[in-house]
Amino acid sequence: MQSHLKNNCQVIVSFLLSRPYYKRPLMKEILEVKHIFKSYPTKSEPFKALDDISFSACEGEVLGLLGPNGSGKTTIIKSIASLLEYDKGQVLINGFDNIKDRKKVLPFLGAVLDGNRNIYWRLSVLENIHYFAGLRGIDKKRSKEKINQILKDLMLEEIKNKEVRLLSRGMKQKVSIACSLVHAPNLLLLDEPTLGLDIEISRGMEKWITKYSKEEKKCIIVTSHDMDFIETVCDRVIIIQKGKITFQGPVKEIKKKYHNHKRVRITLDRQINESFKTSLKEICDLSFETVEETSAFSFKMENLNSLPLIMDSIKNHNIKLQDIHTSEDRFEDIFMEIIKD
């Protein structure tokens, strides 16, 4: 009896340990991407767009796909949505294969792939929503309450009867999202949802994504070049370069792994000369980033231990310190560092 209990405990512990901590063990897995490959024929050798991509995502989670242009982010999104035929591998949504069981998968899936172009510009906001709801078998009378809620959440109530062509890009983007939400999909794919949006709408979008994923327990996969946006909304990110995953984990994890610098910006009362710079370099191995005419310079340090020595050197050169400012690396800087490597 005791050994049986011990065995059970061992199984549970090994299961929990086998899952990285960022995968919440009690959350239901919505998406599983298993070893997908995709290449396009070219005149010379085939171009590998996706090279062995595997990851998963759970309900209530916002997962960000990051990477430079052409890295394969949109190809992954389209492969998940089965709008693109991948060469090898498998994508499971709610446990169903997205190619073989496509009809079973589509009710769980919503996607906004090219923001403002996913809708009919000659129809009004409400007409678009009703049309796309109709394609999913949702009658407009039955869905009235749901649609009103979506319009309210996305702040589209006042413009619901306006033709889409008369709206700004940001508003069109929101209408596209509204159309993809009418059937309450478990998995929502958003390809560059903040592209071309002003800060106000972009911040509104951040709030909405967080609310939607956490309160309604939906899984959202998002791609964006806006690193502040990604840092704010995503629980976890995947970095893709040349069709391969080079990192996956929570934003905090990336920062912990790659962030090892403090940025220091010092402003002095006079221009910096070479002898002063040499003396600073003797104290610690500084990497100067900018030396401005205004006598301000900034550099990166692994820690601030050497800072008192720099202060002493400034004092010894009879230079007065006007300002000193330290900051952490921004997520964008860390991302740039990673993709540079």
Added chain:
Amino acid sequence: MYWVAFKGELTRTFIKAKRYGFDTLSRLLMTYFVFIAIFYGLKFMTGPTLNGGKLDELIIGYILWTFAVSAYFENSYDLAEESTIGTLEQLHLAPIGFHTIVLFRMISGYLLSIIYNISVLYLTMLTTGRWLDLPIFNFLLIVTLAIPSIYGIGYIFGGLALVYKKIESSLMLIQFILILFVSLPAWPLQKTSFLPFTAGAHSINRMVVYGESFPVWWYFFILGISLFYFFLGLGIFKLFETKARRLNLLGQY
């Protein structure tokens, strides 16, 4: 589910026609003026001989051609347009299936084209002063049986549009080939009876102009040929769609 989707598609088609009011009106007027140009042009060349049966044949032939052209454009041009405005990918995400949506779109477009074309028919009869004794039920029955063959051709060009995007020149060319399909003889059964839309068009012509009636099997023949071209077009469209999906062309403009 399907009924809701069909209602949605029908609403979209009619709203679109209303919103593009100028285009809708231009389309009606253009169809009408082309007819007037043909009619008076022929009358000028042939003198007073263009009368009676010949004139009736011309009116009916022209209306059938407008039916065929609008059916053909409804499918191919719509698909070509959707592949460039970015909504095509969204349609592919609907659980009822893209081909069902296209089918609903065809039916909606056909209902709209009945309104267009019957209006033009009465307008042309009013202009020419030649009133046809039109058995409207039989007329619409045969057109409905024969029109899927034109949708089949539309599917083929819609598929081409998915892959090659800009195909306007070939779309234009086909509408002249449709004149041939509408004007060739098909009854009694002969080689040309197997061409798309020809059996239906010729039957209508003979029924309206000469008051002829046909055996039941002939209606089934029209439907059979029509469905053959419809499914052939659908099959070819699916091949192009698979290619577009493989090469990531569904959302590229």
